[in-house]
Amino acid sequence: MGQPTACGTALTRREPVLVDDIARSDIFRSRQVLEPILAAGSRAVYTYPLLTGDGGVLGVLSFHYRHRCTRTALIHVRDVNTDA
Numbered sequence: 001m002g003q004p005t006a007c008g009t010a011l012t013r014r015e016p017v018l019v020d021d022i023a024r025s026d027i028f029r030s031r032q033v034l035e036p037i038l039a040a041g042s043r044a045v046y047t048y049p050l051l052t053g054d055g056g057v058l059g060v061l062s063f064h065y066r067h068r069c070t071r072t073a074l075i076h077v078r079d080v081n082t083d084a
Contacts, residue, residue, distance in 0.1 A: 005033055006047040007060045014055060017047045021068045037064075044069040 004027050010017040019025045022043055028034045039047075042064040044072040 003048075004030065007057045007062055010060055010062075011057055012049040014049055014051060016049070017045075017048075019045045020070060025035040040064075041066050043067050 006017045006019055006027055009027055017027070021026060022028050022034070022037055022045060028037060044065040044067065045062060046065075047060060047062040049060050052058060
């Protein structure tokens, strides 16, 4: 199995993943995953799996932030994105 990422975790769990500080997250514990994402400028991420009505996978949306975010701010983004 590959290295864990927020996208892979969201798809496996079939639920959104909120990471308020990528540098301290267990999801990004592997240097192979951590170093490139930090080098790209991401410091926080909100990842949302796109699923069919019966739970099949369509894809994933991943919002990356240049600054660490409070968990409250990321939860607000989640709530705005799911209030359809």
